[in-house]
Amino acid sequence: MAEEAVTTLRAELGRFGRGEEGFALLEVFLEVGRPWLGPVVLDPVGLRLPDDMTDDRALVQGLIEEIEAEPVAKGLFRSTEREYDMADPQARWDYVRLAHCANLATVWGEGRRTTYFEVSGRVRATYWLPESLKVAYFDAIQAKGWAVPADWLTAVGKQPKPWWKRGS
Template sequence: MAEEAVTTLRAELRRFGRAEEAFALLETFLEVARPRLETASLDPRQLYLPEEMTDDRAVVRDLIDAIGNEPERQRRLLVVAERSYDLDDPQARWDFTRLAYCSDLATVWSRGRRTTYFEVTDKSRATYWLPDTLKIQYFDAIAAKGWAVPEDWLSAPSKTPKPWWRRF
């Protein structure tokens, strides 16, 4: 059985006019993809407030401060610090969409953690990896809300993943 083609979409804050555009697109993605998703998590250490953030700046600063004031959990050697968010909880989704862009690593995983659909790394790079069926649903949801799908997303080519034995 052939794997579904996947499209890579760049989603850094600096590519949007306002950070809130990126947040709205991520919120929409989490709504559309919810049946496919297992978890959303981020590294809660060293959160920072991006310059591109405008309207939500004070609220996100309060979220960062609240996390910073929590007692640090004891971690085992070679275990990544991780804070998970319940995607069924609207407030948790809202918090995640803003804090994802403040973290060194934030990830949205498929069920079974086999596929990464969205990731922010190094507080500066953000990427969606969407199978064609999910991409179509996502773009339709964006349009239904009266928003424009970023032009370069519309023209991004989808690629069929190599079979596992050819990936090495």
């Protein structure tokens, strides 16, 4: 059985008219994508507000300060990764805003075999969406009164490489 084509969509905050548009699109994705999603995580070390954030700066800075005030786990095999529950609206709101403050934030598929969204280095943000999820996502964006970015509408999905060719 052939895998669905996957479309890559650039989603850095700076590409939108306002950073909040990028947050809104991520929030819609997290709502629509829930049946497809596995862990939704970020690395809370070194969180920093992006310049493109305007409306919620004080609230998000407060979240960052709360996280920084938490005791740091000690030990050889400690993980700093923090998981967010997408069924909880407050956790979803927090994740949407903190993801773009993080060095690494990822929305995984079941079993962590698929990445649907990732922020890296606070500056790069990307969606990788199979066609069925992309269609549902775009429909939800429009139903909520947002515009799907023009370059997203023209982006073409590509067939994933067979497992034995991946990594080459």
